[in-house]
Amino acid sequence: MIINHPLLGPRDAAEFVYLGDAALIDRPDWQAAEAAEAFHAYGYLRDNPAGAHQELWYHEQGDRSWLVVTRDTVSHEITQVELARDVARARGRSR
Amino acid sequence: MAEYTLQAEPPLAGAEMEIAGVRLWAPADLALVSLALPLGGEDAALMAIRAAYGAGLPEIGRSVVADDGTRLVRLSADLAFALFTHATPDAEHVVADRLNGAVYTTDQTDVWVALALSGPNTRRALERICPIDLHRQVFAVDHAARTVMEHLGVLILRTGEDDYLLLSASSSAKSFLHAVEVSLTNVNQT
Numbered sequence: 001m002i003i004n005h006p007l008l009g010p011r012d013a014a015e016f017v018y019l020g021d022a023a024l025i026d027r028p029d030w031q032a033a034e035a036a037e038a039f040h041a042y043g044y045l046r047d048n049p050a051g052a053h054q055e056l057w058y059h060e061q062g063d064r065s066w067l068v069v070t071r072d073t074v075s076h077e078i079t080q081v082e083l084a085r086d087v088a089r090a091r092g093r094s095r
Numbered sequence: 096m097a098e099y100t101l102q103a104e105p106p107l108a109g110a111e112m113e114i115a116g117v118r119l120w121a122p123a124d125l126a127l128v129s130l131a132l133p134l135g136g137e138d139a140a141l142m143a144i145r146a147a148y149g150a151g152l153p154e155i156g157r158s159v160v161a162d163d164g165t166r167l168v169r170l171s172a173d174l175a176f177a178l179f180t181h182a183t184p185d186a187e188h189v190v191a192d193r194l195n196g197a198v199y200t201t202d203q204t205d206v207w208v209a210l211a212l213s214g215p216n217t218r219r220a221l222e223r224i225c226p227i228d229l230h231r232q233v234f235a236v237d238h239a240a241r242t243v244m245e246h247l248g249v250l251i252l253r254t255g256e257d258d259y260l261l262l263s264a265s266s267s268a269k270s271f272l273h274a275v276e277v278s279l280t281n282v283n284q285t
Contacts, residue, residue: 007171008240009156010228011242014243015242061243062242
């Protein structure tokens with residue numbers, strides 16, 4: 001499998017480590033009233049789609065960047081690769 | 096109390112050989128300092144680098160040789176390496192002084208080990224162990240990439256038409272030399 005890194009170009013998947021659902025970017029507010037339920041969902045509950053899936057990959061044997069890869073879980077086709085930093089900022093995070 | 100004299104022993108010091116017409120050696124006194132651009136201070140950091148070296152930081156995956164021979168390698172949006180020949184163990188101070196504190200600097204000299212390869216068969220040896228495309232047009236002169244060879248993390252630089260510089264962790268220096276040496280020997284046998 002080849003991951004087309006947005007900065008470095010096509011790289012073999014062997015250079016990367018898979019973490020999981022990109023929903024992990026949205027860490028709940030620990031001070032919110034419903035924090036316990038929110039963290040339960042954040043830690044344990046995942047969708048398991050047969051189709052497009054946004055996931056976090058770490059370029060450990062490369063530039064150590066975190067990526068959000070959109071991959072079809074049925075065909076393994078990768079349709080989009082973004083820097084996790086850009087995705088987090090687009091969702092309103094400061095960094 | 097006994098008097099001690101400390102002597103630097105770089106892990107691959109003195110390594111030099113020629114296999115398949117390729118010269119393979121460990122460059123002496125190669126200093127390596129990492130340059131991290133501070134969050135929010137990127138523009139000031141880039142200006143300081145340009146003022147100090149007379150060369151701007153290149154785009155990611157490229158390197159540039161400054162007037163004084165220092166090679167600046169851009170590894171990611173906010174990280175670069177300065178590679179230069181420097182025999183004494185104060186490389187970081189030298190770079191930090193030139194950049195006036197506008198860039199976070201860390202001495203990486205002893206953490207890495209360098210191997211230089213030169214000769215027309217170099218690419219044939221590297222393509223056996225390097226997963227990235229090293230075709231002349233794709234990986235051109237002054238290109239740089241962090242990748243993996245025989246499970247060892249490597250920063251590969253193309254320094255000339257048939258010249259490459261490989262940097263890897265000093266803790267696995269001998270395994271790294273072995274991997275490159277074996278690949279060159281395999282070229283010799285085909």
